[in-house]
Amino acid sequence: MRNPNGYGTIKLMGGNRRRPYGFLVSINGKQRLIESFETAVEAKIYQANYYLEHHHKRLPGHKITFEELFYRWLPAHLQEHPSLAKTTIYSYKNAFRHCEMLHHKPFADIKYADYQDIIDRIRYKQKLSYSSCKKVRSLISLMSKYAQKMEYHKTNYAELLGIGQNKPVRPHKTISRQKINRLWRIADASGIDTILILLYTGVRVGELLELEKKNVNMKQRFIRIAKSKTEAGLRIIPIHPLILPFIAARMAAAGTYLICDNAGHPYDYSRYRSELWDKAMKKINGSHYTPHDTRHTVATLLDDAGANENAKRRILGHAGGDVTDRVYTHKSLHQLRKCIQLLR
Known part of the structure; x- marks a missing residue:
């Protein structure tokens, strides 16, 4: 037409x-x-x-496609949630690519069976992870809620979609005290400081790579996580005295981000793994570890040290307790500092 x-x-x-x-x-x-x-x-x-x-009128007979709805929803979602991490935005775009078969279909014409077929294909034919399926289902839910709000469509099929059972491909491991000690012995080697920062803050690697220097308070010795995959992840974390020299050196180096190369360029996850993490792990015979194992290690060590549960949740950015309270008083900062200093 x-x-x-x-x-x-x-x-x-x-x-x-x-x-x-x-x-x-x-x-x-x-x-x-x-x-x-x-x-x-x-x-x-x-x-x-x-x-x-x-x-003051729409194109006659026009039906919004899945693809068009995605490109309408994403800017609105980012405007509503400006603190979303780059990794979260990337996961939305990746989930959208998995739905390629639906891109040109009118959104209002897509039924439960169409969505379930997408899930089944990526789960059982492409052999992708439970996490990938969960992200696709989450995208469908978010887009459907937006469609309802904009009166494009009334039904949200996401809650009906089956994604199978979560069978971890690789359970997270605790980095041993022996390995941590070996990291300290070679702390001057390239990139080792970043791993020790992860081990003494509990931040997600994506949060560390997106940490801007403006969110590091050297006077009061804390870092502010302003971009995270969850709302609970927006938090402050006291700087452990052991890693304070590393933070200070990084603050004095080139670049607007805390973790940068010598030219002042920030790392994305892929480059961080290949240029820093993987090389460091080879030096301590720890190639079976991943960056996320540092968070699991911090959680385990704090549990073993008898850390206050609410303080531990706040530091790790886990929902629960009073973690949603965004007001940090002098008293609460003191509690967080006591908690983080349980790490030895």
């Missing part, structure tokens, strides 16, 4: 452009570029909104 007058045109522009899709409208008989976009879907969404804003 031909678009109505005034609806504009989307054009793939030439050259090596970062935003190759242009939206053009005719003004006084000449086509003028209004905006450019990275994807055709984003351009189409802008086109529809432009037509609605300037002509």
Whole structure:
């Protein structure tokens, strides 16, 4: 069906452009570029909104597809939750890619069986993890709630979807005291300080890699986690005296992030693993450990030391107790400091 007058045109522009899709409208008989976009879907969404804003009506017969809804929902979700970590945003986009078979279907026409087929394919045919299936189901739920709010669709099938049982491929391990001592003996080696920071803060590796220097308070000796995968993950953590010299050295180095290379460039997870973590683990014969094992180690060591449960939850960013209280008083900071200093 031909678009109505005034609806504009989307054009793939030439050259090596970062935003190759242009939206053009005719003004006084000449086509003028209004905006450019990275994807055709984003351009189409802008086109529809432009037509609605300037002509006060929608394109007749238009049904929002799964793909279009995703690109409408994601900016709204990020605006509502500005503290989401990059890893969480990446997981949304990855889950969206797993739903490729649904991208061009009208969202209102997608049924339970269509969603369950996606889950079954990635779980049993592609042999992806329980976690991957859970993330796809979570995306479907979030998009469906947005569709309900915007009155695009009324049904949320996510709670009906089966994703199988969680069978951990690799149970988390506690890093032994012997290995920790070996890390301290080679603390001057490249990247070892980052592992010790993980072991004496309990932060997620993604939280550490996204920690900006502006969120490190050297005067009061704490770090503020401003981006996390969960709301409970937004927290402050006292700096353990043993790692204070590492933090101070990193603060004096180049870059706006705490963990940067010599040129001041931050690490993503993949580069951190290959350039720092994996090499460090080989030095202590610990190649079977992963960065997340540091959190498991901190939790175990605090339990063994008889740490206060609420303080431990706050430090690790786990929901429960009074962890949702975002007001940190002098007394609560003192309690957190006492807890973190149980780590030896």
